[in-house]
Amino acid sequence: MKKQQGFTLIELMIVVAVIGVLAAIAVPQYQKYVGKSEASSALASITGLRTNIETHILDNGTFPDTSAIAPPSSALGTITYVNPVSAAGTVQFEFKSSGVSPETISKKVQLIRDSSGTWECKSDVADDIKPKGCSAI
16 A cells, blocks of 8 residues: 555646636636725715815805815825816816726716706716716716
């Protein structure tokens, strides 16, 4: 009787192949998950400004700019006010060009307020990671 001392080369190659297949499936799904969470985080960041913007419009009659309501900073991108016209305007989150998920690089998430007070979300991120309720820009 000979005592088995370890694994054969074939057994090790099979294990490496199985791990490779699992990694090939898991990495893109993980990147998609990270992109979706970043897009949702961007929407949450700019949604929090709506109350302050509405208060500013009630008090002053105009959509604010960065001197009236300073947008918060984010490690994922920058928040700006775009096209403020009387009581209408846009709050925009633009992702950085590096340090974020490949699906969100330099993409935008916007909250657009019309003059009647209706808010609408628009984004140019891919449909499978776009936050719920957002339409294409």
